[in-house]
Amino acid sequence: MSILPETEVKEKLKEILSPYSGKKDELIPILQEAQEQFGYLPSEVMLEIAKFLRLPESTVFGVSTFYAQFKFSPTGRKKVRLCRGTACHVRGAQRILEEVEKYLGIKPGETTEDLEYSLETIACFGSCALAPVMVVGDNVYGRMTPKKVAQILSNAKSD
């Protein structure tokens, strides 16, 4: 399943692959670039990447499923990421997560039906001094409280 027509996927992929020479160590950067462009890694894209790098398809699947960054189904237009780092944990990240789950009606790893939001938890953002931390798209929100959740997410919606 893909969100784009086949020809368009092929064209985009060609563009993604053009700066690369086909060396095996380029696999992860290519996967990252493909995910950036498509929002996730459609299986036909991974098959093409395998051909390009002359790697067994199993290797491409093996590598991509090893790393937490890679997604294999479409994700929402806005990524809501909750930090689960130590400092956030002791400062009540769990309550923030519960509030976000309630507001969006999804659990971590899921996407809302309208493909508007995806919810993820991240091991640590490294903004521990501002714990607990939530990231919506590229915006980092520190010193979160359960009350701020609805306010931030409703603002994000109108963007």
Place this chain on the structure above:
Amino acid sequence: MSFAEIRNRARAEWEALEGSDKPRILIGSATCGRAAGAGPVLEAINATLAQHNLEAIITQVGCIGLCYTEPLVDIIKPSRPRICYGNVTPEIIPQLIEDYIINDNPRPDLALGTLGEGSIDGIPKLFELPMLKPQVRIALRNCGIIDPENINHYIASGGYSGLEKALGMAPEAVIEEMKKSGLRGRGGAGFPTGLKWEFCRKSPGTIKYVICNADEGDPGAFMDRSLLEGDPHAVLEGILIGAYAIGATDGYIYIRAEYPLAIQRLKVALQQMEQYGLLGDNILGSNLSFHVKIKEGAGAFVCGEETAMMASIEGKRGMPRSRPPFPAQSGLWGKPTNINNVETWANVSAIMQRGADWYASYGSEKSKGTKTFALAGKINRTGLIEVPMGITLQEIVNDIGGGIPGGKQFKAVQTGGPSGGCLPASRLNLPVDYESLTEAGSIMGSGGMVVIDEDTCIVDVARYFLSFTQAESCGKCVPCRLGTKQMLDMLENICNGQGKPENIDLLLEVSKQIKAGSLCALGGTAPNPVLTTIRYFRDEYEAHIKEKRCPALACTELISFYILPDKCQGCGICLRDCPSEAISGGKRMVHVIDQDKCIKCGTCLEVCPERFGAVVKISGEEIAVPKEPVPVTAAKPNTET
């Protein structure tokens, strides 16, 4: 261009900036500054300047480490010391600019301190503040001071003079200098850097690699991010010196994709180096030719481990392998490879700039120099600090960190992330060095330091770390893959009140097996949080298991909320806000929580007006309260049902 010319040009630019007749405004714009709201503050600055038709030089700097008071804005007026303002909001900016830049009132009430020469009445020196006074800034020497995207600022502050000096020495002499400095790996393991370089130098082969480990994966750690965002050239100069000493031709910086700003600053820095001939063939006219590539991690904690990181750079699954052969003999693509962490590299450049003896004058006998720590958790002054080795935990937590907020009791300080441990109040007198922390059951680690107070359950902290290592275990070694799962199951049971008395001994036994049977440090250290918490807080484990009680009142399954009939005034706020409709009551009626419906979210406790204080949270006991709402006046203390 020779280095002397480069330096002269950089100094001229710096002096022109220092001598400028325009006011300068510096804004802390590292990730944490941005998270605290530096963006809107910058917009307000621009708007205010435009409104008053004022000209000023605006510089976005890195993090000076005072994260608790972000966003930070510094203002420098000609021939005046730099003033640092904390907790700046967009609302305060128009007034501040009007008062200080236009009317020359430095607003001591808003200022944190001054930097540089001279003083201003009513404003202390920034580096005399309790948070900064005990600190010695070597790795972080330029963070928050210079523009991280301007190589000239770095060079004018002595940058790349360490490289220039190294290039004038024999590679072996550079290695000797590193050995003399006593520098040890700042990634946590503490292996002597000079020795590590020597192994790699002596390995046969013409192609050798140098790697910078910027895969800062420990939750609760952000030293490397701050350093790369605030002063990328300090790290890059170190890498060049290492490459020269080892005889490497290519380098990689393996950095977490979660750090986009650090990646961008590195890219800018690498471009500037190329322009100045500090990268590429025959660097500064020497025989050193060296190229650097940035490799972005893809979200696997285990890739912080040397052999896993090399597998990942090669485009494979990031799984560790057995050693020997060590990377110094056979690393990336089978070639001799040297890996050091970000902070180590930043120390290398400082050592070459100022000398091994100067560096070794800081620190303790076996741990020389300084260490950065990310101070976070339940502490008043969170931030990024750099302290001389040998300082006590007590000084860090109380003097620098300013103690625990809200008058709460200190419980433990967690060092070393998931590989480290929790040290109790009785260990606060420990000096911070590799040996002391290891002896106490924790590790120095990369520098995460999370303070835990009485409201945090220590068993839950152990469970938290095990859930992390269990999820991040790559699965190669069975004791790590299955053992962490078994430990996590037991810890979850204990937190849920299902723990069995034999669990504690079993946890200790499984820990031993995991430590002995894992190839890499992930498994080798995964049990540490459990081992130290059992060692120092066994009574908390026993309270959970034997009394079904969570002393910190944190484990959801073991706590309950009650409304005290003698205090409830029947205001109805808790009833209205309860998300699970577990509260019944009415106007002027004592409200009652249905314990079966209660999801223990704590909302009732949060919203109950302070003057009533009618909601209590308890564990391991029951309180007699009415079963149905009763009129407020009828309620007496200890009402029997």
